[in-house]
Amino acid sequence: MKPQRVCLYTLGCSKNLVDSERVLKRLEDAGFEAVHEPSSTLRGDIVIINTCGFIGDAKEESVNTILDFAAMRTDGRVSCLYVMGCLSQRYREELAAEIPEVDRWYGKTDWDTIVSDLSARNALQTPVFDRMLTTPPHHAYLKISEGCNRFCAFCAIPLITGRHRSRQVGEIEQEVRMLVGRGVREFNVIAQDLSAYGTDLEGSHSRLAELISRLSDIKGVDWIRLHYAYPADFPMDVLDVMAQRPNVCNYLDIALQHISDPMLKAMRRHITRSQTIELLDEIRRRVPGIHLRTTLMTGFPGETEEHFEELMEFVAQQRFERMGAFAYCEEEGTYSALNYTDNVDPEVKQRRLDRLMSLQERISQEIQNEKVGKDLRVMIDREEAEYFVGRTEWDSPEVDPEVLVEKHPSLRQGEFSMVKITEALPHELMAKVI
Structure with missing residues (x-):
């Protein structure tokens, strides 16, 4: 049957x-x-x-x-x-x-x-980390912890998922070896708060660098990419692993939300403007060529035009390779919903968001233009009617630009290829096989 x-x-x-x-x-x-x-x-x-x-x-x-x-x-x-x-x-x-x-x-x-x-036939024998991949067979997301202890004023995640809980290093290694055995070559490491990984395990300090180092030692792991780090208490030693290990991508997703000190304090971000800039400078110094992705917010309660202009100036100076943004939305039960008044007009929130993203669009195009003429290593994700579609180490699936490569008999899904970038579009690079 x-x-x-x-x-x-x-x-x-x-x-x-x-x-x-x-x-x-x-x-x-x-x-x-x-x-x-x-x-x-x-x-x-x-x-x-x-x-x-x-x-x-x-x-x-x-x-x-x-x-x-x-x-x-x-x-x-x-x-x-x-x-x-x-x-x-x-x-x-x-x-x-x-x-x-x-x-x-x-x-x-x-x-x-x-x-x-x-069903009466349960799956209790299924290892806790085993899963059926829904992504293309050569890449997978790797979740290393659940929950969050930060309690930022605007965020409901701790109310939903509870306190931060790290998975054991050994269990994560088992999962990676299992997935490598099934053909996975690229691992996008995710957590609500990468920076806190391991702080609830033995030793009570971040073990992110140790984990990434051990994962990078596993044969068959070609790319590791890090998503959703928290700027306060950032584990600086992971930068050494990134700089030294060729299979750890020079890429970091680190949500900053804002840069104005009054906003950072109101958001309960546990970091200041000067500390943020110092952190970003150190990241770029220790990992030359790194691409940073961040997320920013407009219209948080109490945000003035001066606060927003400070944010615009910050983005113009930092020139993030990747950036997303959203307008503040009050979430019931959060600190801001209980303690602040949502006093920024929705049209003002949207206008600020549009201006911020327009600025980032220009920055992104300029950064894309700098890649024209360069030889880059890309992972081929899929074949479409006119092109093969790939990504560089600086491109996370779904959210970052793609590379459209002229068709060539050597190209295969899930394999790397060296290509020359021939043209830069706002959200894609055009390339041909070298």
Whole structure:
């Protein structure tokens, strides 16, 4: 008899995607046909939605997705509807009362409970780190911790995921070896707070440098890229590993949020303007050629035009290779929601955001232009109608620019190639095989 099909849909960040991959593997081991985000569902399918609850837009997308599938559940187009993830972790009771069409609600890490509720054949023998990859087979996200202890004024993550919890180094090494055995060559290391990795383990100090060093020693690991470091208490020794190990990419994603001292204090970021600039200078000094990605915020309560102009000047001076930004959105239960008034007009927030991103667009184009004529090593992700699409060590999947390479018989998905950059576009580089 054909196994029951379970379709899992993931919303939100790459950390959520890793959770979905772990659920999919457990479902597969329990005898289900586990499918990630099929283009359409079949009558009789079980559907699981892994939700995001980080900011207002993400919560709205999650609720709308649940409602869409709830209608299909009512019409009998799907047999069961389960919801898991950050949104249901925080609002399970409220959501259950409002959307009764959902059969069951789960939190963020109830993976084994979901499987055991679906089948008497549970997947308790599945290693905790095993998963079914949904990314291209040559790269994977590697989540090394969960939760956060920072309690920034605007952020609801600690309210959803709880305190920071690091995985053991040995377990992470096992996972990497397993994935290398399946053909993975590139590992994008992720956590809510990379800087705090290991502070809750033996020794009570950051062990990020030790972890990355040990992972880089594993045969078959060609690229390691670091995402979501916190600027306060940044572990400087990881820069030495980055500088010395050729398979640790010269890339760092470090969210700064703002630069004005009054804003940093109000945001509870535990760092000052001068400390931030000193940190960035030291990072660039110790890792020449590093590409920095950051995230900034406009319209936080109390932000004045002077604060914003200071932020604009900072971005112009720092010339970040990669940058994203968003307008402040009040999240219930956070320090800012409880203690501040959301007093910046929405149109002002958006105007500031538009100006900030327009500035970054010009900076990004100038940095892209500097790569024209250079020979770069790229990983080939996929083939499209007119080009092969790849990335340099400075390009993280999904969020950073891509390299469009003229078709050549030597190019293969999941393999490296040396290319010459021939043209720079706002969000892509054009190249040909050397």
